[in-house]
Amino acid sequence: MSIGLIGKKLGMTRFFDEDGVSIPVTVIDVSDNIFLQKRTEENDGYTAVQVAFDDQKDSRLNMSKLGHAKAHGGKAKRVIKEFRLEEGEELPEIDHPGMSLFEEGQFVDVIGTTKGKGFQGVMKRYNFHGQPAAHGHMMHRRTGGIGAGTDPGRVWKNKAMPGRHGSYRKTVQNLKVIKLRDEDDVILISGAIPGAKGGYVVIRPAVKKALAPQDLSKSAAPAKEASSDEAASE
Numbered sequence: 001m002s003i004g005l006i007g008k009k010l011g012m013t014r015f016f017d018e019d020g021v022s023i024p025v026t027v028i029d030v031s032d033n034i035f036l037q038k039r040t041e042e043n044d045g046y047t048a049v050q051v052a053f054d055d056q057k058d059s060r061l062n063m064s065k066l067g068h069a070k071a072h073g074g075k076a077k078r079v080i081k082e083f084r085l086e087e088g089e090e091l092p093e094i095d096h097p098g099m100s101l102f103e104e105g106q107f108v109d110v111i112g113t114t115k116g117k118g119f120q121g122v123m124k125r126y127n128f129h130g131q132p133a134a135h136g137h138m139m140h141r142r143t144g145g146i147g148a149g150t151d152p153g154r155v156w157k158n159k160a161m162p163g164r165h166g167s168y169r170k171t172v173q174n175l176k177v178i179k180l181r182d183e184d185d186v187i188l189i190s191g192a193i194p195g196a197k198g199g200y201v202v203i204r205p206a207v208k209k210a211l212a213p214q215d216l217s218k219s220a221a222p223a224k225e226a227s228s229d230e231a232a233s234e
Helices: 063-071 122-126 213-233
Strands: 005-016 022-029 034-039 048-055 077-084 107-113 116-120 163-166 169-181 186-190 200-205
Touching: 005 048, 005 186, 022 169, 034 077, 077 200, 116 122, 122 163
Parallel strands: none
Antiparallel strands: 005 022, 005 200, 022 186, 034 048, 048 077, 107 169, 107 200, 116 163, 169 186
16 A cells, blocks of 8 residues: 545535536545654564644543654644555655645545444345335335244344444545645545545545556557557568
């Protein structure tokens, strides 16, 4: 995993490109990302950096955050995330590069926590179709059969049943960075991301789609020429 950013979801809006096309975007505040600690192979057995975000405004600081507060001007951070570096990747400098980690047109993965839904039935939680809705039926939205009484004589573990729904850790992949607004310390990312307004998210370089479409076409062009040259030589 490469170094990423911790941010706060501010909401959604739309962005008009040069052709006047409306693009739905999510606005993410990424101000004041800082490095807290560096992990090295010699001391810790792996290479990583700890990134902190969002000043802790509450004066009642716990002991785990007190040392961080003294090291950064008396301000503790609410969120701390550790990013492991890939093999051969060097440790960064003292200051976090901020949104300059990414560039417009780059694809990223965004990790967030979905909205909590409370206790829900199987139709909302697992998309069950439900029982017949005709007049006289007694089980419209119930689960239905959950297991045989003779064998195994119990309910199997992990059976889809009503329960708490939401507040899941979700990753949305291959979202495009539409705009970097340095003056506001926000990033505009295409599409929706998990969580409610004010929720914390992690932005990291995309794992499956690192290049923009135009870059992919350029990188594929020499390969086609090489194949045609080989065919001519044969």
